[in-house]
Amino acid sequence: xxxxxxxxxxxxxxxxxxxxxxxxxxxxxxxxxxxxxxxxxxxxxxxxxxxxxxxxxxxxxxxxxxxxxxxxxxxxxxxxxxxxxxxxxxxxxxxxxxxxxxxxxxxxxxxxxxxxxxxxxxxxxxxxxxxxxxxxxxxxxxxxxxxxxxxxxxxxxxxxxxxxxxxxxxxxxxxxxxxxxxxxxxxxxxxxxxxxxxxxxxxxxxxxxxxxxxxxxxxxxxxxxxxxxxxxxxxxxxxxxxxxxxxxxxxxxxxxxxxxxxxxxxxxxxxxxxxxxxxxxxxxxxxxxxxxxxxxxxxxxxxxxxxxxxxxxxxxxxxxxxxxxxxxxxxxxxxxxxxxxxxxxxxxxxxxxxxxxxxxxxxxxxxxxxxxxxxxxxxxxxxxxxxxxxxxxxxxxxxxxxxx
Amino acid sequence: xxxxxxxxxxxxxxxxxxxxxxxxxxxxxxxxxxxxxxxxxxxxxxxxxxxxxxxxxxxxxxxxxxxxxxxxxxxxxxxxxxxxxxxxxxxxxxxxxxxxxxxxxxxxxxxxxxxxxxxxxxxxxxxxxxxxxxxxxxxxxxxxxxxxxxxxxxxxxxxxxxxxxxxxxxxxxxxxxxxxxxxxxxxxxxxxxxxxxxxxxxxxxxxxxxxxxxxxxxxxxxxxxxxxxxxxxxxxxxxxxxxxxxxxxxxxxxxxxxxxxxxxxxxxxxxxxxxxxxxxxxxxxxxxxxxxxxxxxxxxxxxxxxxxxxxxxxxxxxxxxxxxxxxxxxxxxxx
Numbered sequence: 194x195x196x197x198x199x200x201x202x203x204x205x206x207x208x209x210x211x212x213x214x215x216x217x218x219x220x221x222x223x224x225x226x227x228x229x230x231x232x233x234x235x236x237x238x239x240x241x242x243x244x245x246x247x248x249x250x251x252x253x254x255x256x257x258x259x260x261x262x263x264x265x266x267x268x269x270x271x272x273x274x275x276x277x278x279x280x281x282x283x284x285x286x287x288x289x290x291x292x293x294x295x296x297x298x299x300x301x302x303x304x305x306x307x308x309x310x311x312x313x314x315x316x317x318x319x320x321x322x323x324x325x326x327x328x329x330x331x332x333x334x335x336x337x338x339x340x341x342x343x344x345x346x347x348x349x350x351x352x353x354x355x356x357x358x359x360x361x362x363x364x365x366x367x368x369x370x371x372x373x374x375x376x377x378x379x380x381x382x383x384x385x386x387x388x389x390x391x392x393x394x395x396x397x398x399x400x401x402x403x404x405x406x407x408x409x410x411x412x413x414x415x416x417x418x419x420x421x422x423x424x425x426x427x428x429x430x431x432x433x434x435x436x437x438x439x440x441x442x443x444x445x446x447x448x449x450x451x452x453x454x455x456x457x458x459x460x461x462x463x464x465x466x467x468x469x470x471x472x473x474x475x476x477x478x479x480x481x482x483x484x485x486x487x488x489x490x491x492x493x494x495x496x497x498x499x500x501x502x503x504x505x506x507x508x509x510x511x512x513x514x515x516x517x518x519x520x521x522x523x524x525x526x527x528x529x530x531x532x533x534x535x536x537x538x539x540x541x542x543x544x545x546x547x548x549x550x551x552x553x554x555x556x557x558x559x560x561x562x563x564x565x566x567x568x569x570x571x572x573x574x575x576x577x578x579x580x581x582x583x584x585x586x587x588x589x590x591x592x593x594x595x596x597x
Numbered sequence: 598x599x600x601x602x603x604x605x606x607x608x609x610x611x612x613x614x615x616x617x618x619x620x621x622x623x624x625x626x627x628x629x630x631x632x633x634x635x636x637x638x639x640x641x642x643x644x645x646x647x648x649x650x651x652x653x654x655x656x657x658x659x660x661x662x663x664x665x666x667x668x669x670x671x672x673x674x675x676x677x678x679x680x681x682x683x684x685x686x687x688x689x690x691x692x693x694x695x696x697x698x699x700x701x702x703x704x705x706x707x708x709x710x711x712x713x714x715x716x717x718x719x720x721x722x723x724x725x726x727x728x729x730x731x732x733x734x735x736x737x738x739x740x741x742x743x744x745x746x747x748x749x750x751x752x753x754x755x756x757x758x759x760x761x762x763x764x765x766x767x768x769x770x771x772x773x774x775x776x777x778x779x780x781x782x783x784x785x786x787x788x789x790x791x792x793x794x795x796x797x798x799x800x801x802x803x804x805x806x807x808x809x810x811x812x813x814x815x816x817x818x819x820x821x822x823x824x825x826x827x828x829x830x831x832x833x834x835x836x837x838x839x840x841x842x843x844x845x846x847x848x849x850x851x852x853x854x855x856x857x858x859x860x861x862x863x864x865x866x867x868x869x870x871x872x873x874x875x876x877x878x879x880x881x882x883x884x885x886x887x888x889x890x891x892x893x894x895x896x897x898x899x900x901x902x903x904x905x906x907x908x909x910x911x912x913x914x915x916x917x918x919x920x921x922x923x924x925x926x927x928x929x930x931x932x
Contacts, residue, residue: 199708203697210696280691283660284753287686288709289678595661 196290200298201305208268208306216264261314261342262349262377265307266369269353272299273590274362282596293587300354300583307346315339344575349373351582358589604633605683605761605792606657606675611666613652626652628816629666634761634794634809639787641803642796643905644813650796651689651765653813657794658684658763671760682710685754687747689765695739699730699749702738703756710757724752728782744775751782762786764795768802780806804901812908820908827904833868834877835897840889841865848883852876868897 273296276282285295353369613627627649634640642650655661657668659675668675671683693702700721707717725731728748738746747767754762767783768776776799783806787793797803803810804824811821820827833856838845841860849855853869853876871877877894884891 195711195713196709199705203694203701203705206701207694207696279693280688281693283655283688284686284691284706284750285709286660287658287681287684287754288706289681289711290709291678595655597655597661 196288197294197298197301200285200295201302204272204299204302205306208303261307261311262345262373263370265346265349266353266373267366268303268307269350270357270365270369271362272303272354273357273586274365277596278361280597286596292590296354296358296583296587296590300351300586303350303354304347307350308343311339311342311346315342341572344572344579347579348376348575348582351579351586355582355586355589358586358593603635605636605671606632606634606794607669608632608653608657609667611653611656611668612664613649613656613661614664625816627656627663630813630816630818632657632811632818632821634792637787637790637792638809639783639793639807640795640809640811641807642794642811642813643798643800643803643901644796645909646798648813649816650813654763654765654794654796658686660686682757683760685757685759685762687750687754687762687764687767689769691746691750693738693741693746693750695737697738698735699725699738699741700734702749703734703753706753707756712756720756724755727755727785728752729778742775744771744778747771747775747779748782751779755786759791761792761794764793766797767795768797768799776802800901800905810901812905814909820904824901833870833897834880835866835868835893835895836880836884836891837864837866837893838884838889838891839864840887842887842889845884845887845889848887849880852879864892866893 273282276285282295286292349369352372353365356365356368356372359365609631611627611630611632612625615624615626617624630649630653632653642654644650652661656663656666657675658670659668659677659680662676670680673680675681697705703721703724704717707713707721712720721734722731725734728751730745730748730752733741733745738749741749751762751764751767754764762783764783768779771779780802783793783795787806793806795803795807808824809822810824810827812819841864846855846858849869853871856868856870858865858867869880871880881891881894
């Protein structure tokens with residue numbers, strides 16, 4: 194154990210003085226620039242506008258969950274490969290320790306270093322978010338992002354170390370980054386499929402058939418892969434960070450008090466959030482099936498029986514703004530038939546949760562019970578996968594015939 | 598031949614084969630090598646480039662898995678922790694982590710070697726003193742010269758007081774002063790009873806430092822043993838004078854045998870077999886007394902380089918792995 198600690202300590206000392214350290218500071222700087230720009234555009238009321246919030250969320254959420262993971266993979270991929278090519282691995286291996294202890298020490302030291310960097314980035318963002326939002330609400334969001342980002346980064350790190358054992362540093366870096374991006378893509382698809390599956394009960398039969406025909410096999414397969422190798426966490430981290438950031442823009446209490454009907458006129462699914470793994474609105478096939486005519490009648494996707502069950506009227510707002518206009522999606526609109534009554538267009542925001550009437554139905558629906566469980570399982574699998582990948586790296590180093 | 602019980606490091610049938618393309622035969626870097634390194638010796642592995650010296654050294658110290666054969670250190674298999682407790686290793690090519698301070702680097706290896714607390718501090722001070730780096734320990738390794746990096750690498754190898762110190766080309770890329778400092782360090786280690794195994798292309802240094810040598814060629818040992826037994830024992834001197842006279846020649850031939858007498862425009866040069874240093878001094882005295890000028894009087898015996906060339910070219914000519922016979926010893930001519 195002392196040997197492992199000694200190697201871990203040396204790893205931290207090496208990493209903290211490397212040029213790679215500049216990357217998280219660039220990330221923080223970028224976030225600050227975005228937030229500062231948003232502040233300047235906010236008419237001085239310290240409230241970020243929708244597009245600004247989305248961009249800020251994109252930068253920080255992606256930065257923490259995906260960029261941080263890629264950064265960790267780069268750090269990990271250099272640790273062992275460079276040591277082998279530098280000849281210092283021979284000096285270590287000539288000591289009376291097992292090769293597995295070398296891996297353990299490197300993982301421990303680099304994990305401590307990366308988690309420290311992640312915590313620093315999250316804390317810095319928290320300070321800036323509080324300052325720019327003018328409220329206390331967002332202070333915990335970066336730490337929730339830390340909770341998702343930590344296993345993601347450590348998984349990226351162990352991916353990198355496992356790749357690093359077998360190849361040269363450059364090849365190992367490329368392979369590790371490729372693994373992370375592949376994991377992210379699989380995770381997005383798996384998450385999409387899972388939400389579609391849960392939201393299908395609220396969809397018309399016609400749309401269900403369309404979904405089934407498109408995703409009969411690929412969806413379950415992706416979900417299976419994402420469960421076995423917890424790629425899911427890579428999207429969940431980004432997803433949660435972005436969702437949380439968006440959510441604070443739309444005060445829960447305000448939405449609850451509104452008791453608004455669900456307007457399903459617009460069902461455009463391809464928002465920027467969708468593309469980046471945010472909890473999706475309607476899945477793409479449904480979105481494509483949705484009307485391109487915002488003035489059409491009630492959306493064919495949503496089963497009116499659902500509305501009756503929820504006790505929420507399903508309406509279609511005529512004269513709704515065109516897609517892409519500044520007043521789309523997130524801005525409450527006045528229904529023409531019910532003067533003074535506003536509706537939220539759920540198609541863009543919140544996806545299946547919104548279809549459930551957001552807050553009230555969320556409590557009673559299966560989705561409410563299942564979703565936290567899925568997130569918990571995903572996180573647990575991610576944490577369990579870290580020692581699994583570390584074991585893979587140890588085995589690969591043990592089997593390596595020579596260390597030159 | 599070293600008795601197995603006297604050997605600190607012992608290899609039997611060590612072989613390392615590399616797979617190449619499927620349509621090409623496998624490449625054998627080391628071919629069934631038997632090697633015994635006597636306890637307390639300074640042992641050198643020499644051979645042409647690509648002979649397999651580094652591969653053999655790595656297998657003997659458990660840092661590379663052989664395709665077949667065994668390597669033992671103090672009776673333990675070289676790949677085990679017990680064996681590695683007795684080994685200090687310095688690779689040929691290495692680049693120490695530039696961000697670490699020298700002291701941190703030594704602390705890392707001391708901790709891994711099981712040296713902690715006050716013992717660690719004391720031992721780090723001792724090895725730093727040994728390699729003359731005490732005043733540079735708090736500098737970053739990235740600021741060290743190549744020679745300093747080599748010395749701190751040796752320092753890390755000495756931390757655990759290893760029974761055997763293994764060095765792969767320790768003086769390559771060092772300037773003459775750094776080489777001398779390194780040789781002095783290794784002499785101290787040897788004088789303290791340590792066993793040294795090194796491989797080197799610098800045969801003059803090997804001859805200066807080592808008392809045992811093994812010559813490796815194409816993965817096989819073609820000659821090995823105590824250096825003094827392998828190198829021709831006759832001492833010869835090379836002389837160059839100006840003002841050579843027949844009387845001087847007659848005087849010198851009374852005591853020494855003159856070979857290869859050669860006259861050019863102004864100078865005369867020859868080699869002579871002598872019994873001891875007194876004969877060399879006598880030659881100098883006779884030349885000066887005769888009125889001639891003495892330009893050169895230098896040893897010209899067969900050294901390790903001659904042995905190396907003789908052995909390698911001999912093994913190329915015969916294709917045999919047995920050592921070629923040493924040349925017949927010239928009769929010593931005394932006074």
